[in-house]
Amino acid sequence: MSIAASSHNSNSVAKEMITVEIILFATLRDKYGRRRLVVECDGTVRNLIENAARKLGQSFLTSVYDIRRDKVREDLIFAINGRNIKDIKDKIELKNSDVIAVFPPVAGG
Amino acid sequence: MARGFMGKILRVDLTAKSIITEEVDEKIARKYLGGKGYGVYLLYQYIKEFATRGISAKDMDPLGSDNPLIFMTGPGTGIAGFPSSGRHHLMALKSPLTGSIASSNSGGTWGATLKFAGFDGIIVEGASDVPVYLSIVDGKAQLRDAGDLWGKNTFDTTRILKTVVGRKQASVMCIGTAGENLVPMAVIMNDDHRALGRAGVGAIMGSKGLKAVVVAGNEKVPYAKMAEFVPISKRCLEAIEKNAVTGEGLPAYGTAVLVNVINTAGSLPYKNWQTSVNPDAEKISGEALAEKYLTKKGACWGCNIACGRITSVKSGPYQILASEGPEYESIWSLGSATAVKDLDAITKANHYCDEFGLDPISVGSTIAAAMELHEKKYIPEDDLQGLDLSFGNAAAMVESVWRIAHKTGFGKYMAPGSRKLCEFYGHPELSMSVKGLEMPAYDPRGIKGIGLNYATSNRGGCHVTGYTIAPEIVGIPEKIDPLVTEGKAQWVKIFQDVASMVNSTVNCLFTTFAISTADYAELLSAVTGWDISDAEILKIGERIYNLERVVMNRLGIDGKDDTLPARLLNDPLPEGPAKGQVANLDKMIGEYYKLRGWVDGVPTAAKLKELEIVL
Numbered sequence: 069m070s071i072a073a074s075s076h077n078s079n080s081v082a083k084e085m086i087t088v089e090i091i092l093f094a095t096l097r098d099k100y101g102r103r104r105l106v107v108e109c110d111g112t113v114r115n116l117i118e119n120a121a122r123k124l125g126q127s128f129l130t131s132v133y134d135i136r137r138d139k140v141r142e143d144l145i146f147a148i149n150g151r152n153i154k155d156i157k158d159k160i161e162l163k164n165s166d167v168i169a170v171f172p173p174v175a176g177g
Numbered sequence: 178m179a180r181g182f183m184g185k186i187l188r189v190d191l192t193a194k195s196i197i198t199e200e201v202d203e204k205i206a207r208k209y210l211g212g213k214g215y216g217v218y219l220l221y222q223y224i225k226e227f228a229t230r231g232i233s234a235k236d237m238d239p240l241g242s243d244n245p246l247i248f249m250t251g252p253g254t255g256i257a258g259f260p261s262s263g264r265h266h267l268m269a270l271k272s273p274l275t276g277s278i279a280s281s282n283s284g285g286t287w288g289a290t291l292k293f294a295g296f297d298g299i300i301v302e303g304a305s306d307v308p309v310y311l312s313i314v315d316g317k318a319q320l321r322d323a324g325d326l327w328g329k330n331t332f333d334t335t336r337i338l339k340t341v342v343g344r345k346q347a348s349v350m351c352i353g354t355a356g357e358n359l360v361p362m363a364v365i366m367n368d369d370h371r372a373l374g375r376a377g378v379g380a381i382m383g384s385k386g387l388k389a390v391v392v393a394g395n396e397k398v399p400y401a402k403m404a405e406f407v408p409i410s411k412r413c414l415e416a417i418e419k420n421a422v423t424g425e426g427l428p429a430y431g432t433a434v435l436v437n438v439i440n441t442a443g444s445l446p447y448k449n450w451q452t453s454v455n456p457d458a459e460k461i462s463g464e465a466l467a468e469k470y471l472t473k474k475g476a477c478w479g480c481n482i483a484c485g486r487i488t489s490v491k492s493g494p495y496q497i498l499a500s501e502g503p504e505y506e507s508i509w510s511l512g513s514a515t516a517v518k519d520l521d522a523i524t525k526a527n528h529y530c531d532e533f534g535l536d537p538i539s540v541g542s543t544i545a546a547a548m549e550l551h552e553k554k555y556i557p558e559d560d561l562q563g564l565d566l567s568f569g570n571a572a573a574m575v576e577s578v579w580r581i582a583h584k585t586g587f588g589k590y591m592a593p594g595s596r597k598l599c600e601f602y603g604h605p606e607l608s609m610s611v612k613g614l615e616m617p618a619y620d621p622r623g624i625k626g627i628g629l630n631y632a633t634s635n636r637g638g639c640h641v642t643g644y645t646i647a648p649e650i651v652g653i654p655e656k657i658d659p660l661v662t663e664g665k666a667q668w669v670k671i672f673q674d675v676a677s678m679v680n681s682t683v684n685c686l687f688t689t690f691a692i693s694t695a696d697y698a699e700l701l702s703a704v705t706g707w708d709i710s711d712a713e714i715l716k717i718g719e720r721i722y723n724l725e726r727v728v729m730n731r732l733g734i735d736g737k738d739d740t741l742p743a744r745l746l747n748d749p750l751p752e753g754p755a756k757g758q759v760a761n762l763d764k765m766i767g768e769y770y771k772l773r774g775w776v777d778g779v780p781t782a783a784k785l786k787e788l789e790i791v792l
Contacts, residue, residue: 093437094430094464143421145651150443150754152650155658169441173421174434174651 083110086164090120093171096131100124111162113140113153132170145171178203180401181252181704182211183297187318189311191385192242192303196318201297207707208789211251211297213280214681214721216268219247219300220278221724221792223270224731235733239271239279239377240359240384242304248291248350248390249298251683252705255289255398256479258410259700260417260692261685263289263478267365267373270728272636273384274361274377274539274594275613277734278725280636281364281378282680283350284477285371287392290348294394305386310351314342314393323388330354330532331366334389344393351389352379353534355582359383360592362539362581370485370501370531371477376614376636377594379534401706409699413692414481420691422653427484427687428474432505433463435618436513442650442659443753444623445509448516448568449545450609450744453620454753457518461508465520475501482687488524495525495575503527503537506640509618510541514609515548515574522571526578533582539594542615544577546595546607547587555602562586606743612637612734621745621762623755624649626657626665629765632739633669633778635725641686643672653690662761666769671715677725678718720788723773723780727792736778739766 085108097103105123109116114133117140121129132141140146146153147169153160162168178184178201186199201215209218223245224234237243247268253259265288272279291299295316308323326334331353338349350367356379363379364372373379400406418424426434439445440458447455459465466486475485486504490497503511503523507530512523530537544566550556551566564580564587565573580588591598595615599608609616614637621628626645634642645668649659657664675694679686682701695711702709729735740746745760770776774784785792 094426094434097464142652145438145441147441147754150441152442152652152656152658154652154656155660169437171434171438171441172426174426174430174438 085109086111086162088116088162088164088166088168090116090168090170093169094174095172096170099131100128109162113160113162114138116162116168143173145169145174179206179252179705179707180399181256181701182206183292183295183396183398185296186298186300187296187313188300188302189318189320190303191301191305191309191320191387194305194320196320206252208717209721210678210681210717211254212249212266212681212683213268213282213677214717215298216247216249216266217721217725217728220245220268220270220728224728234270234731237271239273239276240380242385244270244381244384246301246378246381246385247298248301249683250288250292251681252701253682253684255292256400256704258406258414259479259684259704260413260688261477261480261482262683263480264683264685265291266680266683267378269378269381271732272376272378273359273380275637277612277732278636278729279376279378279381280725281373281375282683283365283367283371283373284480284685285348285368286478287348287350287367287371288683289478290346290392290394292398293396294392295396299390301385301387304384308386308388310338310389310391311387312342312391314344316394316396326388327357328354331534332369332532335369338389338391342391342393347391347393349389349391352382353532353582355534356380356383358582358584360535360581360584361594362536362543362592364534364536366531366534372531372536374536375538375639377536400704402703406700406703409696409703413696413700416696417481417688417691422651422690423482423687424691427482430463430467431484431486433466433486433503433508435505436462436508437464438650439619442623443750443755444620444659445513446609446618446620447513449514449549449607450620451549452751452753453623453755455513458513460518461512461520461523463505466503466508470520470524472499477685480685482685484687490521490524493521495521497525497528500524500528501531506617507537507541510538510545510615511574512541513618514541514545516568517571517574518569519571522575526575529575529578529582533579535578535582538617539615540578540581542609543581543591543595543598544574546599546609547577547591549607550599550602550604553604555604560587560590609742609744610638611741612738614638619646620750620755621741621760622750622758623753624659625662625761625765626659626668628741628745628760628762629665629769630669630673632741632762632766633769634673635722635729642676643669644676644686645669645672647672647690660755660758662764665765666772669769670772673722674715674718676718677721678714681717681721716788720790723784723788724790726775726778726780727785727790730779736770739778
């Protein structure tokens with residue numbers, strides 16, 4: 069664990085950095101050539117995805133995040149410890165060792 | 178007759194060896210469409226007719242000659258441009274597995290080809306004293322001797338009959354060893370790897386001595402308003418192609434991609450539902466299937482989704498040069514439910530299910546139940562005859578499939594399905610079934626709406642009766658929280674009604690990820706010439722579901738049967754994101770009945786009148 073400034077603004081209040089595991093599934097694996105990666109972030113989802121994009125390439129940011137609406141893309145399944153982010157009503161603050169699962173639009177039956 | 182129909186149904190009496198052609202009743206088709214709806218209507222007429230002869234449907238032997246088999250297509254079947262329209266539906270009055278109504282739907286090419294041969298459906302009555310098959314080619318239907326086919330597996334039967342007919346476009350629907358052996362989990366296969374898969378319909382066909390139905394023809398299905406149909410069709414097909422699920426997710430990975438999705442949600446049943454987090458899910462996932470087994474993709478007739486997986490196991494003891502699947506449900510039942518993590522073995526077992534004609538959901542679930550019975554030492558070793566049914570034993574799982582089909586060794590005990598197996602050993606609570614039908618691959622403790630659907634599904638533990646996984650997990654048409662109960666009753670009702678409609682037009686339920694009931698109303702209006710609205714099409718779906726419920730009530734099935742296994746109601750999930758959760762059926766079913774206009778699982782007279790159901 070480390071203490072660092074926010075990725076958005078180096079003058080902002082320093083936040084405790086945490087370590088989160090991201091698991092990619094389905095076509096995202098093919099696209100980014102990775103199944104798992106460990107990413108440091110300030111506990112916000114946006115910062116997590118921005119930092120992941122630094123490892124995977126900037127297209128990851130737009131693949132996963134709707135920048136205009138400042139939220140995870142609607143058509144993805146983005147789960148924090150198994151709970152879809154859309155089902156979490158409280159303010160989201162990621163914690164150390166959280167596991168993030170990211171699926172492209174999928175379905176079956 | 179409205180366009181979209183060929184206007185003719187064959188009525189085949191196997192006892193008398195007679196075949197007559199009847200006209201499709203347009204008034205009935207307007208109220209119930211084709212497929213499931215028309216079939217449900219006919220089943221109710223059978224109940225009335227049986228009553229006049231003093232026959233009680235409730236007491237009828239499902240494998241007796243009175244149980245009719247009704248194969249139906251719909252006004253959407255076989256029409257190029259009507260999305261995913263190669264399907265057919267089967268209704269039978271009584272399932273040998275459940276004692277409830279039997280309803281099943283299959284893809285492939287058979288449904289479309291039956292219409293090209295000149296017919297909308299086939300009603301099969303009676304039973305033949307010798308094996309026969311039905312040949313329907315260019316409008317001519319004949320019963321032929323099947324003595325040489327009896328005993329052959331589904332792939333051989335298909336190949337032989339296509340050769341006999343001598344037409345490349347011929348399509349064969351048949352039973353395999355399991356259907357001949359009257360295994361209550363037997364399916365009716367078509368086009369090698371597609372199936373009327375649930376409720377043991379293959380055993381009913383076997384009881385009638387009917388080995389196969391081969392169809393071929395070149396007739397065109399008539400349209401009412403071609404000029405109107407073309408742009409609607411174009412719009413719908415484009416919507417399917419552009420939709421993230423039907424245009425990207427399903428074509429890329431098929432249904433098996435759900436293994437990791439559902440496991441991540443903590444709802445992938447494992448070890449006969451003792452928990453629902455599978456530590457080895459990655460090894461049996463759609464991603465693993467695509468990486469090591471997929472050789473190419475396949476599609477049913479008239480489908481632009483192409484979710485089919487053509488696969489092979491390249492080497493080793495489970496080598497298969499060419500197969501199809503396994504789909505998500507088969508991977509789960511033969512793999513996760515049994516704790517088998519060898520995808521070679523799962524693929525082989527799935528192939529056996531197709532070859533011998535078995536339902537992988539019920540078969541895998543029954544093996545899983547046997548494994549838990551064995552784990553808890555409820556099965557005497559002598560009964561197992563050397564079969565080591567430990568959870569995770571891949572070889573025993575594959576061998577069990579073979580033994581069930583052939584009813585040999587411990588297969589005799591498993592062949593009747595999990596309910597009878599568990600009852601036999603004094604522990605009915607270990608059968609993870611609803612109304613005797615084994616539940617599919619979603620744990621209602623982590624996905625509440627699907628539990629309400631399982632409980633109230635007319636045919637028993639079934640996901641496609643009302644696929645609330647779409648909103649609860651995938652987020653289509655909107656995301657709802659799988660762990661809450663509020664509002665789920667309304668979702669379940671709507672999904673059940675929509676599925677009843679789609680199974681009656683007869684198209685693929687996957688289309689509903691991308692196109693709406695309003696689209697269906699437009700497509701149907703243009704094809705048939707009827708002026709049919711979005712609201713009316715939903716009402717038709719509701720009418721079908723209610724009449725099906727009335728038929729079930731006549732079989733003695735009602736609210737007492739609309740429940741879930743005690744494990745799901747009482748035992749909280751021990752781990753994962755849904756840890757501590759139970760199914761909470763009691764919080765939803767009252768609202769569901771209220772919305773349905775049912776009292777204790779029985780439609781009220783007022784509801785039947787509202788839906789214009791005349792009994």
